Amino acid sequence: xxTWNSRGLRGSTLEDLVNRTNEQYAEKKLALLQKxxxxxxxxxxxxxxxHITLAYFEQRSTVDYIGAVQGIPVCFDAKECCVxxxxxxxxxxxxxxxxxxxxxxxxxxxxxxxxxxxDRFYYLPxxxxxVFWKRMEDGGRKSFRREELKEEFYLPKQSGFLVPYLEGIxxxxxxxx
Numbered sequence: 001x002x003t004w005n006s007r008g009l010r011g012s013t014l015e016d017l018v019n020r021t022n023e024q025y026a027e028k029k030l031a032l033l034q035k036x037x038x039x040x041x042x043x044x045x046x047x048x049x050x051h052i053t054l055a056y057f058e059q060r061s062t063v064d065y066i067g068a069v070q071g072i073p074v075c076f077d078a079k080e081c082c083v084x085x086x087x088x089x090x091x092x093x094x095x096x097x098x099x100x101x102x103x104x105x106x107x108x109x110x111x112x113x114x115x116x117x118x119d120r121f122y123y124l125p126x127x128x129x130x131v132f133w134k135r136m137e138d139g140g141r142k143s144f145r146r147e148e149l150k151e152e153f154y155l156p157k158q159s160g161f162l163v164p165y166l167e168g169i170x171x172x173x174x175x176x177x
Contacts, residue, residue, distance in 0.1 A: 100130075
């Protein structure tokens with residue numbers, strides 16, 4: 001069973017940005033999305049500081065966030081990458097299966113990728129991920145490069161929202177029509 005330790009907090013800055021953006025969207029009644037906690041069972045505690053120092057995951061998590069945007073069901077996972085090549089090993093097959101089923105039910109699924117070295121957020125529609133995923137399954141590259149991504153899904157730096165992923169959803173909906 002997988003265990004948790006401090007390495008699991010590597011994406012916490014991204015998570016903080018997304019959580020704050022979700023609060024802003026909720027305050028403006030634009031969207032209602034929430035973080036899905038990963039259920040863990042503590043194994044070892046630092047009793048003095050009351051911190052979990054070792055735990056195991058009770059079950060595999062599906063996505064990081066789920067909710068609704070203007071009546072549309074939405075789920076997404078947030079990933080951070082510090083180079084121009086994103087390894088598909090950062091995405092798990094159970095996540096792909098969940099997102100595929102979610103979209104079959106009329107929802108929108110996507111990955112929000114933060115290329116930290118470039119300070120750029122990218123909205124990766126599920127259907128675009130599947131192109132890279134199928135390539136990997138067919139024996140091709142086990143990653144994708146930033147230059148393979150569609151320019152229109154880079155999220156604009158705007159005042160008011162830290163991670164304006166609703167812009168990505170809007171672009172995604174336009175391309176589905």
